[in-house]
Amino acid sequence: MTPGWIIALIAAAGAGFGLALIAAPRSAWPLLGVFGALFACLSVRGWKPARFAIALALLLVVIPAAGVQNNFLFELVTQMGIFAAMALGLNIVVGMAGLLDLGYAAFFAVGAYTWAIFGSAQAAQFMSGDFPLAGWPYFYIFSALAVIAAALLGTLIGLPALRLRGDYLAIVTLGLGQVVRVLANNLDQPVNITNGPQGITPIERPPIGWLESLMGALGIDGGPALGYALFFYLLVLAVIGVVVLVNVRLDRSRFGRAWVAIREDEIAARAMGISPTRTKLQAFATGAAFSGVMGAIFSAKQLFVSPESFTLLQSITILAMVILGGMGSIRGAIIGAMAVTLLNIEVLKSFSDFLARLRQTGFVLDLGVVSFNFANLSDQVEPAKYERMIFGIILILMMIFRPSGLIPEARHRLEEGEQTEQMKATPAGKRRAP
Amino acid sequence: MMLEVQHLTKRFGGLVAVNDVSFGVEPGAIFSLIGPNGAGKTTLFNVLTGLYRPDAGEVLFKGRRLSHRLPEHIAARGVARTFQNIRLFGAMTVYENVLVGQHAHVRYNYLDAIFRTFRYYRAEKRARVRAHELLDYMELNDRAFELARNLPYGAQRRLEIARALALRPALLLLDEPAAGMNPKETDEIKRLIRRLRDDLQLTILLIEHHMKVVMEISDRVVVLDYGKKIAEGTPGDVRKAPAVIEAYLGKGALEGAA
Numbered sequence: 001m002t003p004g005w006i007i008a009l010i011a012a013a014g015a016g017f018g019l020a021l022i023a024a025p026r027s028a029w030p031l032l033g034v035f036g037a038l039f040a041c042l043s044v045r046g047w048k049p050a051r052f053a054i055a056l057a058l059l060l061v062v063i064p065a066a067g068v069q070n071n072f073l074f075e076l077v078t079q080m081g082i083f084a085a086m087a088l089g090l091n092i093v094v095g096m097a098g099l100l101d102l103g104y105a106a107f108f109a110v111g112a113y114t115w116a117i118f119g120s121a122q123a124a125q126f127m128s129g130d131f132p133l134a135g136w137p138y139f140y141i142f143s144a145l146a147v148i149a150a151a152l153l154g155t156l157i158g159l160p161a162l163r164l165r166g167d168y169l170a171i172v173t174l175g176l177g178q179v180v181r182v183l184a185n186n187l188d189q190p191v192n193i194t195n196g197p198q199g200i201t202p203i204e205r206p207p208i209g210w211l212e213s214l215m216g217a218l219g220i221d222g223g224p225a226l227g228y229a230l231f232f233y234l235l236v237l238a239v240i241g242v243v244v245l246v247n248v249r250l251d252r253s254r255f256g257r258a259w260v261a262i263r264e265d266e267i268a269a270r271a272m273g274i275s276p277t278r279t280k281l282q283a284f285a286t287g288a289a290f291s292g293v294m295g296a297i298f299s300a301k302q303l304f305v306s307p308e309s310f311t312l313l314q315s316i317t318i319l320a321m322v323i324l325g326g327m328g329s330i331r332g333a334i335i336g337a338m339a340v341t342l343l344n345i346e347v348l349k350s351f352s353d354f355l356a357r358l359r360q361t362g363f364v365l366d367l368g369v370v371s372f373n374f375a376n377l378s379d380q381v382e383p384a385k386y387e388r389m390i391f392g393i394i395l396i397l398m399m400i401f402r403p404s405g406l407i408p409e410a411r412h413r414l415e416e417g418e419q420t421e422q423m424k425a426t427p428a429g430k431r432r433a434p
Numbered sequence: 435m436m437l438e439v440q441h442l443t444k445r446f447g448g449l450v451a452v453n454d455v456s457f458g459v460e461p462g463a464i465f466s467l468i469g470p471n472g473a474g475k476t477t478l479f480n481v482l483t484g485l486y487r488p489d490a491g492e493v494l495f496k497g498r499r500l501s502h503r504l505p506e507h508i509a510a511r512g513v514a515r516t517f518q519n520i521r522l523f524g525a526m527t528v529y530e531n532v533l534v535g536q537h538a539h540v541r542y543n544y545l546d547a548i549f550r551t552f553r554y555y556r557a558e559k560r561a562r563v564r565a566h567e568l569l570d571y572m573e574l575n576d577r578a579f580e581l582a583r584n585l586p587y588g589a590q591r592r593l594e595i596a597r598a599l600a601l602r603p604a605l606l607l608l609d610e611p612a613a614g615m616n617p618k619e620t621d622e623i624k625r626l627i628r629r630l631r632d633d634l635q636l637t638i639l640l641i642e643h644h645m646k647v648v649m650e651i652s653d654r655v656v657v658l659d660y661g662k663k664i665a666e667g668t669p670g671d672v673r674k675a676p677a678v679i680e681a682y683l684g685k686g687a688l689e690g691a692a
């Protein structure tokens with residue numbers, strides 16, 4: 001099939017599933033179909049504007065239209081977006097620069113606490129002033145500060161990376177990641193900065209009067225809960241757009257090339273004049289920044305942060321997204337984040353519900369030789385609780401069957417456009433001293 | 435002098451891999467470094483390019499001290515090298531490998547890259563054009579967008595040279611560029627090295643085991659054995675030096691030959 005046909009097929013599928021989802025916003029199959037179409041837009045090649053248009057139509061028309069009828073949809077896609085930004089950030093550190101970082105959730109925590117402390121009454125505990133900082137510019141200012149704070153911490157955690165390699169680096173970053181969590185847990189004394197294990201709540205959200213009046217004008221009435229669900233959805237979408245743009249642009253610059261060169265062969269990279277110190281710190285800071293901004297958004301969205309939101313499991317989940325998607329691949333990181341989030345929030349839960357229903361109705365599976373009555377299925381069989389085991393299985397299967405991920409890093413394809421342009425510029429065989 | 439090596443010593447534990455070696459390389463020379471396996475030739479390259487710290491001695495490049503500087507600084511000063519066991523960036527394209535080689539000359543900052551400023555476009559455009567010129571020169575342009583690790587062996591060797599040239603070096607260190615090549619390819623490498631010097635006004639320091647290459651193109655040769663310099667001179671001088679014959683053929687070879 002030619003790319004044109006494939007894209008037409010994706011458009012048709014997207015439209016079909018999209019309409020079905022708008023008509024039945026609570027059913028799972030149209031939703032999976034819409035995500036399938038989104039995955040496909042990211043995975044296939046050729047005719048970028050068309051793929052882009054389909055993805056935008058799904059994200060800006062279909063999902064909002066279905067989401068206003070079913071808030072959960074916004075929640076799901078917002079989570080996906082938050083994780084996608086983190087996966088993109090970690091992908092720079094682990095995938096591109098080849099530095100195994102197991103403390104990545106720390107940057108998310110720093111971003112989250114940056115806004116949580118000042119966007120709640122918490123800051124009044126240790127400084128004078130009128131807290132929480134409500135009103136429109138504050139949240140956005142602190143999101144920017146969260147980026148800076150995370151990047152600074154990234155540089156700090158990156159420092160040991162200059163001396164360590166491979167497994168040693170992984171263990172040190174794991175430890176430093178825990179240090180951030182322990183600090184959050186214990187910085188309620190002597191000065192109460194983080195409010196310790198209780199966490200901080202309520203956290204201010206930016207005012208969205210403009211969005212509510214827009215929704216009113218469109219005849220949508222869902223109250224502030226729906227308004228904020230839509231707001232965070234749109235905000236995360238916009239931030240993801242920026243993150244992807246920044247990521248792609250860095251990737252195709254001397255900085256991205258230096259990251260990959262250091263990963264491929266540090267000694268050869270140094271012999272080419274690349275400073276590993278500077279390059280690794282840049283990777284750590286950039287990766288951290290992506291996570292920091294989403295941390296700030298997360299704290300406002302959840303209204304609550306506590307140290308328990310930033311565990312080792314979370315760092316590992318994000319790493320799993322990067323590995324699943326394909327180390328070093330930007331589209332892979334996004335798809336990995338979408339897939340793992342979907343699996344976590346939607347698929348495992350639906351499967352649990354499905355088993356519960358079979359159990360209640362006493363469904364009998366009769367295979368002739370064996371038959372099984374689901375009424376006898378133990379209560380312990382609850383897929384939603386097996387998240388880690390299922391991750392483990394997926395990762396093992398990936399390592400065996402597709403070690404470079406769903407969408408492997410493909411640097412040679414990056415240059416499609418340039419290729420033709422350059423071939424014209426220098427006629428082959430016309431050799432001269434460069 | 436383009437390069438001055440003064441009393442350079444490098445030890446690995448008890449092993450003296452480079453032992454009080456001194457020599458000078460004139461600008462525009464093809465200067466060869468030969469010696470039996472394990473003589474310390476590659477170690478000397480690694481000291482020159484900053485990968486190893488010398489235990490004693492100095493290296494001067496264009497009159498300035500190079501020893502004790504970081505490899506990336508030495509590279510940026512204009513000393514490029516290739517590796518005996520090819521070290522390309524395998525997962526990058528041939529073309530990107532050459533772009534990485536230009537790292538020190540592609541000048542723009544982080545924000546220029548994010549906002550794609552005029553500076554970014556100007557520097558990248560220059561780098562792209564130059565990358566294709568270099569690939570053309572090394573006859574690799576038709577494979578520009580293949581992954582470096584997928585190239586055949588000979589092409590990988592040429593790509594390493596192209597990548598080193600991208601650094602715009604004044605001094606090029608080649609560590610056995612003709613290793614593993616057939617006679618035809620060896621002959622091509624020989625002509626290439628000469629062309630590099632003539633076209634690009636490079637000074638070349640060459641490690642090579644193919645004696646035919648060394649003898650035909652070198653202006654001067656230094657012979658190392660067990661880390662020590664045992665002879666220096668024109669290819670003709672060195673070939674006749676008794677110490678060299680002995681090092682290569684073993685003790686008693688001279689009497690046997692006579």
Ligand SMILES: Nc1ncnc2c1ncn2[C@@H]1O[C@H](COP(=O)(O)OP(=O)(O)OP(=O)(O)O)[C@@H](O)[C@H]1O
Nearest residue numbers: 446449451469470471472473474475476477478518
């Ligand atoms: N990093 C190292 N640690 C310990 N010993 C080393 C190291 N590098 C080289 N050596 C030793 O130093 C000596 C010189 O090695 P070197 O690689 O410089 O030889 P060479 O002249 O390049 O030989 P060849 O012709 O085989 O490439 C050898 O005995 C080698 O085993």
Ligand SMILES: [Mg+2]
Nearest residue numbers: 475476477518
């Ligand atoms: Mg050697």
